[in-house]
Amino acid sequence: xxxxxxxxxxxxxxxxxxxxxxxxxxxxxxxxxxxxxxxxxxxxxxxxxxxxxxxxxxxxxxxxxxxxxxxxxxxxxxxxxxxxxxxxxxxxxxxxxxxxxxxxxxxxxxxxxxxxxxxxxxxxxxxxxxxxxxxxxxxxxxxxxxxxxxxxxxxxxxxxxxxxxxxxxxxxxxxxxxxxxxxxxxxxxxxxxxxxxxxxxxxxxxxxxxxxxxxxxxxxxxxxxxxxxxxxxxxxxxxxxxxxxxxxxxxxxxxxxxxxxxxxxxxxxxxxxxxxxxxxxxxxxxxxxxxxxxxxxxxxxxxxxxxxxxxxxxxxxxxxxxxxxxxxxxxxxxxxxxxxxxxxxxxxxxxxxxxxxxxxxxxxxxxxxxxxxxxxxxxxxxxxxxxxxxxxxxxxxxxxxxxxxxxxxxxxxxxxxxxxx
Numbered sequence: 001x002x003x004x005x006x007x008x009x010x011x012x013x014x015x016x017x018x019x020x021x022x023x024x025x026x027x028x029x030x031x032x033x034x035x036x037x038x039x040x041x042x043x044x045x046x047x048x049x050x051x052x053x054x055x056x057x058x059x060x061x062x063x064x065x066x067x068x069x070x071x072x073x074x075x076x077x078x079x080x081x082x083x084x085x086x087x088x089x090x091x092x093x094x095x096x097x098x099x100x101x102x103x104x105x106x107x108x109x110x111x112x113x114x115x116x117x118x119x120x121x122x123x124x125x126x127x128x129x130x131x132x133x134x135x136x137x138x139x140x141x142x143x144x145x146x147x148x149x150x151x152x153x154x155x156x157x158x159x160x161x162x163x164x165x166x167x168x169x170x171x172x173x174x175x176x177x178x179x180x181x182x183x184x185x186x187x188x189x190x191x192x193x194x195x196x197x198x199x200x201x202x203x204x205x206x207x208x209x210x211x212x213x214x215x216x217x218x219x220x221x222x223x224x225x226x227x228x229x230x231x232x233x234x235x236x237x238x239x240x241x242x243x244x245x246x247x248x249x250x251x252x253x254x255x256x257x258x259x260x261x262x263x264x265x266x267x268x269x270x271x272x273x274x275x276x277x278x279x280x281x282x283x284x285x286x287x288x289x290x291x292x293x294x295x296x297x298x299x300x301x302x303x304x305x306x307x308x309x310x311x312x313x314x315x316x317x318x319x320x321x322x323x324x325x326x327x328x329x330x331x332x333x334x335x336x337x338x339x340x341x342x343x344x345x346x347x348x349x350x351x352x353x354x355x356x357x358x359x360x361x362x363x364x365x366x367x368x369x370x371x372x373x374x375x376x377x378x379x380x381x382x383x384x385x386x387x388x389x390x391x392x393x394x395x396x397x398x399x400x401x402x403x404x405x406x407x408x409x410x411x412x413x414x415x416x417x418x419x420x421x
Contacts, residue, residue, distance in 0.1 A: 007023060007031040008157075009033045009034065011163060015319035017121055026330060036131040040126065042111045045228045047316055049066065050105055052320075062116045070223040072221040077096055078094060078095050083208065085264060087264065092396065105206070130147045130151065132145060133148045135158070142154045155297075169288075169304050172300070179284070180282070182235060183214075184233050186251060188276065192224075192227040198270060200265075210391060212391075215232060219267075256277060287358060287359060288306075288358075291350070330342075367395075375390065
């Protein structure tokens, strides 16, 4: 190849910002990050910073910016607690006794993570108000991008970091579809001063309050003045309803609270002071067999690459791991002198690192579905409280801790070594 590898990244969420940081470290790459909105911003409420996320933030030079910002980390070292939503009984606590202090689980507003990643970026490579309208292949082997404002670009590598409703994924895998899962989340922020006035409420716990059928209320101090309330409900489409808005639809507080009429009084008191909320319908699709397009010049990262319902509280970590794996694959392939197809080699390695990891995550979700099916069996006579105990024991046990302990740097090095030099 002559000249630099031209790369376009679509979407300036955590995945897009992370890969932009890593791309600027590659001297053979020229890149642009495109964002459809007129500014880099983040919506929603809280986000988890797990051990894996901290490690990647350090690699990307963004950890210092996040550590200087506002976040919450429980003083006693727990990462999460699980309660019965009806009785308030503590069912389990997870502690991080083997995790280095600087990597302990933290919770912050999504904007704090976004700002930390943005500060580590070269903003001259970011273009806002660029909504991708069309993608096409050129005879040269490049990809042509056409934006809604008429602007066009031609690149060697297109990276889809554009979320669950990825335009890039729809182009690369037109047969792949996502659908409403009949699960809907409600999210809001409550002033923490008001929450501290609630009698008997564990305001500094990172807490799930569970109900039958996998419904739950999640509460957490985000540091500073904000307290997070997120709720997951089971909501099938009503008669005549065609679809659900997937992100940020205004809703009434009663739309949320109707699912939990018999909950623990402190939770009911929290509901009573809850301001306006937004509804987030959960969408998912089947696992992609590969996270790279057949043309060998499209790669998917972040939610675009794994359209699963829920991200185990580690979605940010997954996105940063994807960004690291893809850029390291490019570095590995372009450092080799025995190949005439470095881009194809890089994407092949990236896929061999990430696709098996997401396959394992989908198997965990399959296990959740199996548990739900067993609990719904007509011959199983469990009370609501007993069902909650079983759900917590089966779905929230420490056997899934490998997700948060996973070391992408070690995994990448081992797989790259097996690929040969």
